[in-house]
Amino acid sequence: MKEKVLKFAEKLGTEVHLKSIRDGFLSTIPFLVLSGFMVFFSYVLFAEGGAMASALPANIVSGITTICNKTINGGQNILSLLMVILVSYNLARYKNYPNPLTPALVSLGSLFILMPSEIGYGTMGTSGMFVCLLTALLVTEAFMMLNKQSWLKLKINGNVPPAIIEAFNSMFIIIIIELVVSIISFTCVALSGLEVHDFINKVIQAPLVGVATSLPAFLLYFGFGQCLLYFFGIHPAGVINPIFEPMLMVAIEENNAAWIAGKEIPNIINLPFRDVYGTLGGIACTLGLLIAIFIASKRKDLKDIAKVSLPTSLFNINEPVLFGVPIVFNPILFVPFCFTTTIIYIVAYVATAMGLVSKLVVFTTWSTPIFLSGYMASGGDFRNVILQIVCLGIAVLTYLPFVKLMNKQEVTFDTVEDDDDSLSLD
Structure with missing residues (x-):
């Protein structure tokens, strides 16, 4: 049983997609901790009618809550944006791509293509979590696959900075991916009447959340x-x-x-x-x-x-x-x-x-x-x-x-001196 559990867990633990999601969440912990404290300050300690709010002038309380809410916007309310970059970056890094920032930026651009015309913090926060994870994983995999096609890369000769070579080598790949994502977004709205975020949240996210919270x-x-x-x-x-x-x-x-x-x-x-x-x-x-x-x-x-x-x-x-x-x-x-x-x-x-x-x-x-x-x-x-x-x-x-x-266990640590003056535990 131990060997089977270890083998299964080792296989899951080394799976690059799961590792990328795990590392992405670990990187967002400071943002989430800060946002949690700011929510607590704004809506508990300095909430209207609370002891702290009553003890201080209204303009000071208003200023504090405004600062708290703006701080939340820089963390919890943009979690999907942070995650799409981090997951894509880590996946490209695990697949040994030399410049993992490029597919991460392509994933971010694709996420915005999939967003509704009117973008709010709700879409960029945790309500868009599954869209961001799917976008990061699929776009990065597509980028890595297309990057193997040499005919999509421009041949540049001469003394050219590496950044320019990277940009031109990725140009056609980025164009293809972004156009395909745009077509997917258009098709989803045309066939279902729902934006991609709403469709995924309704069809995938809501049922999974329902199962996980049972x-x-x-x-x-x-x-x-x-x-x-x-x-x-x-x-x-x-x-x-x-x-x-x-x-x-x-x-x-x-x-x-x-x-x-x-x-x-x-x-x-x-x-x-x-x-x-x-x-x-x-x-x-x-x-x-x-x-x-x-x-x-x-x-x-x-x-x-x-x-x-x-x-x-x-x-x-x-x-x-x-x-x-x-x-x-x-x-x-x-x-x-x-x-x-x-x-x-x-x-x-x-x-x-x-x-x-x-x-x-x-x-x-x-x-x-x-x-x-x-x-x-x-x-x-x-x-x-x-x-x-x-x-x-x-x-x-x-x-x-x-x-x-x-208490009934007997634990002894008897030391025995060997010929080479080393000690062993018995």
């Missing part, structure tokens, strides 16, 4: 799937995340837009939902394991590892726990590690569906510390922080009996 699917790939990969020492960033994160990103953007407009929030499950409730201390809520070790462990080695791991766990970084306890390939911890988040996600989903807590409406990155993440992502609702405390308590109770079981 509880059974979410539990399968984030409740159990990613934990299983981690148990075998495989990071899901290159396997699961590039497939499902775009859909969950669209879901949080839909929630954010509805919240700002004062409308009903559509999605319980979105990208912050995964981290706010299921990444308390790191994957599988391992902060609960650390607390359980402090409470019940009689082993000095585990307590020492817990002390070292606690500072990083506060920012949801748990590699010291995964490989120090260890959790990876540890059969005793398989059950709590792979099923704790499943239980927690079910509890969080039910609590949200019953209206006991708010739906999450502000993007927060996975490294946002516990409690701060719940307060920010919910738009300033302390009930979500209380739910995080409940989820952490569930994690502690789930790990506790297995920590007690680990």
